[in-house]
Amino acid sequence: MSGRGRLTSFIIIHHPPIPSFELPIVVGTVELEEGPRVTTNICDAARDELELGMPVEVCFAATTDKALGVPLFRPVRA
């Protein structure tokens, strides 16, 4: 898969606190170029940057298991 898609929904969670997360949390839905939609977190994005339809690309958050990463998405930078 290309790892690219566009942002079809996003929210910024301000309250209440969520265990093991740091507020604010950006949750998004990404429609992949190949069609499927996935729920994810959007990282490395300033508030004013977030916009429905914006292009995003996958990145991986490290886990305690070195072989596994959690797929997250970030804005595509020129």
Added chain:
Amino acid sequence: MSTTRPLDAAIVGIGQTDFSKDSGRSELQLAAEASLAALADAGLGVSDIDGMVTFSVDPTEDVELMRVLGVPSLGYSVRLPHGGGGSGATVYHAAAAVATGAARHVLVYRALNARSGRRFGQPRDPGAAPSVGSGWSFAQWYAPYGALTPAATLSMHAMAFMSSHALSNEDFAEYVVGIRDFAATNPSAWFHNRPITFEEHQASRWIIEPVLRLLDCCQETDGGVAFVVSTVERARDLRQRPAVVLGAAQGVGAADVAGRVYAQAGVGPTDLDAAMVYDAFSVEVFSSLEDLALCPRGEVKDFVASGAIRRGGIVPVNTNGGLIGEGYLHGMNLLTEAVRQVRGTAANQVAGARHVLMSSGRGACILGGET
């Protein structure tokens, strides 16, 4: 569209406890108190009850409520799906039971300690098994990313509607100011005597940006609500003016449910004198108004801004203050408000109300006076 004639049924008694943040008693106790109040209102005794209806997340079992009330036996008992979405469907199931003779008098109940007990607005336990029967099993897919509250998951859906309708949180302020005006003059409301301005709404903090501010969210409420459904003929011998079930339906697809209710009742959206519309969060009302055909698709923003659903508007909505202004009794206090409007006894009475709709999306009904 499959429609039939209306079911032969009426709501004959309503009851509720105080609405608070700390009831100091069990949910079973609250359910029993509300049930006894509804029976007294109707002029019925506990032994008249032979049917019960509630919905998926209510913690009180029918058998426990039977035991504490002293109900001898049941010919009909059902627990509906979809959590609060099922609140509007209770009327349909109770009406079907009495109309078919499965039961003579059906008690519908819901009691919760949503503030002093398990707080509804707090995050779900991400490790808990997906709920079955509440219609929320989809929440498991949001959990790994921190969307663990009803406000968060609902807002994920709301963004698409806001985008296609050019709605912003400022538009929601218009709605919330209107229902806080109703709540201010409803002695049962949590926000009795506490109206707000547009500016106060906009100054409240973000809960879920850019959808919901604090004042867009319903209360976490402790309390109980109950009502009794009987046939129209039996209703004539009872104490109150019956609120006749002109139409009722349950389903998935709010516009379809509404269409079936209108067709059954022979009543259209423009015939409604008032409407009670599920508002756990302000944004829900906007999509519901279009699903209920109270305004044309795509026009809800201007419809709400025109004052159409406020006090004195063409179709006042949530005249008790709604779940945001009166309290979150999981939709059931919108049904009792619809009954009061038909009886002519609401705190914010719409003069001469003859057709009053209640919708929780997955269930809806139209109540009216006897013709």
